[in-house]
Amino acid sequence: MSGSPVLLNKHEVERLLSYDDLIPRLESVMAKFSKRDSSEIIQPVRSVVPIQQHSGFLGVMPAYLAAEGILCTKMVTFYQRAEGSSLPSTQATVLLFHPEHGNVTAIMDGEAITAKRTAAVSAISAKLFKPALSEVLCILGSGQQARSHYDVFTKLFKFKEEAVIGADVIVTATGASQPILFAEWVKPGAHIAAVGACRPDWRELDDVLMREAVVYVDSREGATAESGDIILSGAEVFAELGEVLNGCFPAQREKTTVFKSLGMGIQDAVSAKLVLEKWNSEH
Ligand SMILES: NC(=O)C1=CN([C@@H]2O[C@H](COP(=O)(O)OP(=O)(O)OC[C@H]3O[C@@H](n4cnc5c(N)ncnc54)[C@H](O)[C@@H]3O)[C@@H](O)[C@H]2O)C=CC1
Numbered sequence: 217m218s219g220s221p222v223l224l225n226k227h228e229v230e231r232l233l234s235y236d237d238l239i240p241r242l243e244s245v246m247a248k249f250s251k252r253d254s255s256e257i258i259q260p261v262r263s264v265v266p267i268q269q270h271s272g273f274l275g276v277m278p279a280y281l282a283a284e285g286i287l288c289t290k291m292v293t294f295y296q297r298a299e300g301s302s303l304p305s306t307q308a309t310v311l312l313f314h315p316e317h318g319n320v321t322a323i324m325d326g327e328a329i330t331a332k333r334t335a336a337v338s339a340i341s342a343k344l345f346k347p348a349l350s351e352v353l354c355i356l357g358s359g360q361q362a363r364s365h366y367d368v369f370t371k372l373f374k375f376k377e378e379a380v381i382g383a384d385v386i387v388t389a390t391g392a393s394q395p396i397l398f399a400e401w402v403k404p405g406a407h408i409a410a411v412g413a414c415r416p417d418w419r420e421l422d423d424v425l426m427r428e429a430v431v432y433v434d435s436r437e438g439a440t441a442e443s444g445d446i447i448l449s450g451a452e453v454f455a456e457l458g459e460v461l462n463g464c465f466p467a468q469r470e471k472t473t474v475f476k477s478l479g480m481g482i483q484d485a486v487s488a489k490l491v492l493e494k495w496n497s498e499h
């Protein structure tokens with residue numbers, strides 16, 4: 217029944233996880249999450265342990281998806297690194313468990329999962345909220361998340377050039393703790409996928425932008441507990457991505473929209489299950 221867990225390194229996880237497989241699973245699980253049926257999905261808000269002495273954090277992100285038979289947790293550290301540091305600022309490991317027996321079935325690298333699932337969720341937000349004619353993409357940041365966002369956005373959509381002023385879609389994927397994107401730079405109707413600033417006192421977007429835009433989030437509970445951009449600006453959350461996917465709230469494409477991403481355990485859980493399924497199909 218139990219056997220040894222499958223061990224998968226970053227290279228294998230990257231190879232096994234494709235955006236084509238991932239995007240429909242993420243859409244489906246986020247829509248389901250937004251129905252708040254605890255007999256279907258249990259996903260508490262991430263527990264975060266500050267490691268003040270070293271400017272870091274440890275996050276634990278469990279999730280149980282009953283119908284899919286997925287029991288999972290990610291452990292993720294994120295550090296504010298000095299410019300030029302060779303260490304990744306986000307590092308993670310994902311564990312899958314057998315929901316019936318409780319044994320660990322797989323232990324896999326979580327960096328590739330975090331990079332791909334976060335970018336894929338932002339791409340889902342762009343599909344829903346970007347202006348009908350979107351030609352200019354701007355990505356602020358040049359780290360792991362910036363790279364995965366560049367990969368999936370240029371795979372799914374056709375953009376001509378990169379810039380801030382005049383951009384139709386802007387991704388902020390930085391380690392900033394103060395605003396780096398200001399309302400006055402943003403073209404009316406643009407869509408912003410805001411991926412960084414995942415602490416209650418960190419910012420990427422300024423107050424005016426947050427208050428004037430229509431704000432979507434991945435999880436209302438996560439956003440109101442962890443997002444400095446939401447808490448400190450006093451901006452109202454209009455809807456979860458899943459509530460739009462469910463048809464309960466509209467996608468206000470014609471307005472300036474912000475998708476504030478914090479990351480969710482269920483996103484890691486469906487990603488890890490996909491990786492394990494792919495691996496099993498090859499062995
Ligand atoms: N929403 C989500 O699900 C997730 C969010 N994150 C967050 O996304 C952000 C980016 O993560 P990674 O790409 O892994 O980090 P990284 O360290 O690889 O890249 C960070 C980038 O931000 C830039 N940067 C730092 N401070 C800046 C500032 N004040 N102004 C402009 N640029 C600045 C750095 O030069 C670097 O290019 C982090 O805040 C991280 O915590 C990470 C994983 C998942």
Ligand SMILES: O=C(O)C1=NCCCC1
Nearest residue numbers: 292294330414478479480
């Ligand atoms: O969802 C995640 O994974 C993370 N979110 C914000 C901080 C780094 C990891």
